Amino acid sequence: MNSESRRRSTRDRPAKPPLSEDAVVDAALEILASQGVEAVTMRKVAAALDTGPASLYVYVSGREGLLQAMQERIVAAVELEAPDAGRWRDQVHELLARLRRAFIAHPGIAATAIAAPPRSEATVRLLENQLGILLAGGLAPQDAAWAVDIFATLVNHSAIEADARLAAPRDRADELYERFTALPPERFPLITAHAAQLVTGDSETRFHAAVDAVIDGLLARTARR
Incomplete structure (x- = not known):
């Protein structure tokens, strides 16, 4: 040539x-x-x-910085809430559900975010938004701060569980039910008697219940003061 x-x-x-x-x-x-x-x-x-x-x-700045930039992009796309004292509990559920869906839509990313402190602009804005909603709901500042930390754990672990379900197509609830009901009832009377309750509810329903349990517990703490 x-x-x-x-x-x-x-x-x-x-x-x-x-x-x-x-x-x-x-x-x-x-x-x-x-x-x-x-x-x-x-x-x-x-x-x-x-x-x-x-x-x-x-x-x-290397692979860790790359993963952080990916997390930033994903979290930045989550729509925030304007804190409203009249519907703050619903706002908590809606905001966390959107974040959970965003992580589930990007399998594997929740595991990389689980130990990451809120450093990026997007994660700091999300933290600010959650605090604003919880304080509008009447939670004490310390309880609101702890709630944000608990919610982050719930979201990440729920998304990681969803990732695991993708790798194991068999229904996990059916598998657990079979395992629980096959246990000797004389040794495990409560598990065998309540096997259905132990496996009831899909991951979204269980996530909603977990968020409610945190909110109810913190409201009770506030009421006791």
């Missing part, structure tokens, strides 16, 4: 889109959706963007 042909082929090749943090996160989320969270590496994201891993460090 002569030099003129090389210049012409170079010009005819489609130009790569410019790199940016948004482009890096977009590529990482596509890999997450198609291959799972373990496949989200600097090398694979760089390959998807037709560049080298070193070029990504301009936008994210």
